[in-house]
Amino acid sequence: MSTEEDFTPVKPAESELLVVTGMSGAGRTTAAHALEDHGWYVVDNLPPQMLGTLAELVARTPESLPRLAVVIDVRSQALFRDIQDAMHGLASSAINHRVLFLDASDEVLVRRFEQGRRPHPLQGGGRISDGIRAERRLLAGLKDSADLVLDTSDMNVHALATEITQLFSDDGPITLRLNVMSFGFKYGLPVDANYVADARFIPNPHWVPALRPHTGLEKQVSDFVLVDSGAAEFVKRYVYALEPVLEGYRQENKHYATIAVGCTGGKHRSVAVAEELAKRLAQLPRVKVTVTHRDLGRE
Structure with a gap:
C-alpha cells in the first residue's frame, strides 16, 4: 500500500500529548488500544475541563509521561461543550500536542451501532441517525482544527490498528507524513483530503479496449496516462506548487496531510498519477510518503 523513503526519526526532547477524538463508532477504542501497545499512556473519556491540568502535569514531568494520549468524546455529554475552550487553552500552552480525529460515513456508523446492538450516546429517544447528526454538529469545529482526520469507513479493527501503528509507533514524530490517495469521483470525495487534484483532463484509458481491463498500476496504462498524454508535466508542476505548502505545514507543526487524486472510477488515471x-x-527532504488506492477494484 505504500511507497516510503527511508527515514531516521529523531527522539523528541519533550513529552508528546495526543488528543484522540472523533465520531462515536469510528474506532477510538481500537486506536487507544493500539497506542497502548506501542508505549503510549492512555487516558480514556477525560472531561475536557481536565485537559489543561493534565497538560501542565505532562509539561512539568516529561520523564514520567513521555507519550500521553487522551481520548475525549461526547460520552461526557454537557461537559463536552467546553471542548473548544479546552483546546484553545492547550494551543496556548508550551506542550507539544497533536489532535487525531477519527471519522466514518454515516452509513458505516449506523451499521456499526446496529451490529453492536447499542444506542448512540446522543440519540436519546430518537434513531441512531439522529444521534450521528447531532454529534457531527457538535464536533464540526474540532474536526476542522484537527492535525489529522482519519476516515475509518473502509477499515476493520485490524486495519485501523495497523494504521495507528504506522502513524504513532516511531520513536519520535516524523517531520511530515503524506498520504497520496487515488479515488473515483463517482464514489465521492475523500473526507480526509487536504488537497484534491482532478485527473479527468487526461484521456481515459477506459475507452481503449486493450487498456480497459488493466489498472494504473500496470505499465501499459501508466505509459498511456503519463507519457502519451503529457500528464507527467502536470505532476512535476504540482509537486513544485506543493513545496511551499509542505514547508508551511512544518512551520505550523502540522505532521500529516492527505493529497487525493481523482478520476471517474479510480482505476486508471488517478492511480497512475498518484503513483x-x-x-x-x-x-x-524530511518527508515520508504512503500511497492508498481507495477505489481500485470497485466496479
Missing part, C-alpha cells in the same frame, strides 16, 4: 506523484514527493 508518480508519490515517487516525486518521496524525493523531498
Whole structure:
C-alpha cells in the first residue's frame, strides 16, 4: 500500500500529548488500544475541563509521561461543550500536542451501532441517525482544527490498528507524513483530503479496449496516462506548487496531510498519477510518503 523513503526519526526532547477524538463508532477504542501497545499512556473519556491540568502535569514531568494520549468524546455529554475552550487553552500552552480525529460515513456508523446492538450516546429517544447528526454538529469545529482526520469507513479493527501503528509507533514524530490517495469521483470525495487534484483532463484509458481491463498500476496504462498524454508535466508542476505548502505545514507543526487524486472510477488515471506523484514527493527532504488506492477494484 505504500511507497516510503527511508527515514531516521529523531527522539523528541519533550513529552508528546495526543488528543484522540472523533465520531462515536469510528474506532477510538481500537486506536487507544493500539497506542497502548506501542508505549503510549492512555487516558480514556477525560472531561475536557481536565485537559489543561493534565497538560501542565505532562509539561512539568516529561520523564514520567513521555507519550500521553487522551481520548475525549461526547460520552461526557454537557461537559463536552467546553471542548473548544479546552483546546484553545492547550494551543496556548508550551506542550507539544497533536489532535487525531477519527471519522466514518454515516452509513458505516449506523451499521456499526446496529451490529453492536447499542444506542448512540446522543440519540436519546430518537434513531441512531439522529444521534450521528447531532454529534457531527457538535464536533464540526474540532474536526476542522484537527492535525489529522482519519476516515475509518473502509477499515476493520485490524486495519485501523495497523494504521495507528504506522502513524504513532516511531520513536519520535516524523517531520511530515503524506498520504497520496487515488479515488473515483463517482464514489465521492475523500473526507480526509487536504488537497484534491482532478485527473479527468487526461484521456481515459477506459475507452481503449486493450487498456480497459488493466489498472494504473500496470505499465501499459501508466505509459498511456503519463507519457502519451503529457500528464507527467502536470505532476512535476504540482509537486513544485506543493513545496511551499509542505514547508508551511512544518512551520505550523502540522505532521500529516492527505493529497487525493481523482478520476471517474479510480482505476486508471488517478492511480497512475498518484503513483508518480508519490515517487516525486518521496524525493523531498524530511518527508515520508504512503500511497492508498481507495477505489481500485470497485466496479
